[in-house]
Amino acid sequence: MMLLLANLPDTLWVSGSFVKDGPDGSVAGYFYMHPGERTVLNVVRPIHQIMIFRPDTLIIYYPDEKRLFYIRSNHTLFSGGIQSSQIGDKNLKRMGFMFVGDERKGDTTVKVYKHPDTKIKVVLLTLSGKVVGFRTYDPNGSEVVRVDFEGVREIYRGFNFPSKVVIRMKGESKTETETFTYYSVRVLPSSSVPDYARSFKPPKDARITYKGWD
Amino acid sequence: MRVLALSLATASVIAAPVMVSAQSTQRACVQAQADAEHDVNGLLWMAAGFFFGLLGVGAAYVIEPTPPAMKLMGKSSEYVAVYTDCYKRAGRDIQVKKAITGCVVAGLLEVSAYACCCLLNVGALGAAAQ
Numbered sequence: 435m436m437l438l439l440a441n442l443p444d445t446l447w448v449s450g451s452f453v454k455d456g457p458d459g460s461v462a463g464y465f466y467m468h469p470g471e472r473t474v475l476n477v478v479r480p481i482h483q484i485m486i487f488r489p490d491t492l493i494i495y496y497p498d499e500k501r502l503f504y505i506r507s508n509h510t511l512f513s514g515g516i517q518s519s520q521i522g523d524k525n526l527k528r529m530g531f532m533f534v535g536d537e538r539k540g541d542t543t544v545k546v547y548k549h550p551d552t553k554i555k556v557v558l559l560t561l562s563g564k565v566v567g568f569r570t571y572d573p574n575g576s577e578v579v580r581v582d583f584e585g586v587r588e589i590y591r592g593f594n595f596p597s598k599v600v601i602r603m604k605g606e607s608k609t610e611t612e613t614f615t616y617y618s619v620r621v622l623p624s625s626s627v628p629d630y631a632r633s634f635k636p637p638k639d640a641r642i643t644y645k646g647w648d
Numbered sequence: 649m650r651v652l653a654l655s656l657a658t659a660s661v662i663a664a665p666v667m668v669s670a671q672s673t674q675r676a677c678v679q680a681q682a683d684a685e686h687d688v689n690g691l692l693w694m695a696a697g698f699f700f701g702l703l704g705v706g707a708a709y710v711i712e713p714t715p716p717a718m719k720l721m722g723k724s725s726e727y728v729a730v731y732t733d734c735y736k737r738a739g740r741d742i743q744v745k746k747a748i749t750g751c752v753v754a755g756l757l758e759v760s761a762y763a764c765c766c767l768l769n770v771g772a773l774g775a776a777a778q
Contacts, residue, residue, distance in 0.1 A: 461722035477722055492717050494728055501725045507714045605686055645732045
């Protein structure tokens with residue numbers, strides 16, 4: 435996913451609200467993204483929870499209980515806008531993927547990349563120069579992940595953002611689908627971003643649990 | 649009789665949330681185990697055990713799998729606490745089990761190769777003695 439992301443100037447953030455629908459139900463809240471650096475989710479439904487994604491740590495804070503978790507994690511969230519197909523192409527090649535070929539399917543251009551060592555195949559779908567989805571296939575040719583970006587629009591110079599992301603992950607026995615719908619997405623200067631998102635400082639009386647440092 | 653009924657009613661009122669909480673945390677652990685089974689690359693750890701032997705098994709024990717953040721979104725603090733512990737434990741168990749399997753397979757191959765060599769040598773010595 436990171437391969438397809440674009441960056442904003444350092445002083446700008448992206449903000450909006452989101453609804454995530456998945457097998458576990460619906461989750462809603464607000465998000466603040468400093469692309470490539472940090473993503474903060476303020477979940478308001480079904481529970482009040484602040485999630486801060488940093489490169490090596492996931493911080494989860496429950497303001498109502500003043501409970502805090504530091505979880506060692508290398509997981510990255512969808513934390514940026516979507517690049518143009520040219521930049522996506524360049525980044526895929528930089529990661530060792532080789533361009534295999536492309537074809538037109540209606541109004542969509544389908545570009546196929548393959549990694550010579552891992553044999554993983556990535557198929558990039560572009561429309562008018564914007565990436566609108568991608569598929570990854572395992573070495574046996576089975577589709578593993580299918581991601582579709584819907585309603586992609588430019589919110590800053592060259593910085594595109596979708597109004598909906600549909601992620602389908604195929605497991606051995608079942609396929610799980612998660613849908614993120616974004617509302618009121620806009621670019622903000624750092625000064626308009628809440629303090630907890632810019633630099634989170636836990637309250638002194640918070641109950642802290644470390645996971646992964648034990 | 650009234651005391652018994654009242655006691656049961658009180659117990660059910662008190663116990664109900666506890667039971668709900670217990671069910672929720674149990675669900676978190678079951679979900680964590682299922683997710684760990686899905687996420688951990690068993691083949692990779694088997695290869696680590698096969699090629700690096702006890703070092704691979706040690707690495708499988710030391711390197712903790714990281715729980716997927718998306719699975720913790722919108723969940724209670726109790727759920728997060730139980731899920732992360734169960735995920736790491738289940739993930740580590742799978743890693744170690746696979747690495748040990750790889751290590752044992754490599755060991756068996758080595759032993760059988762050694763036994764074959766010995767048998768060939770014995771056969772050769774027997775033939776030379778005749």
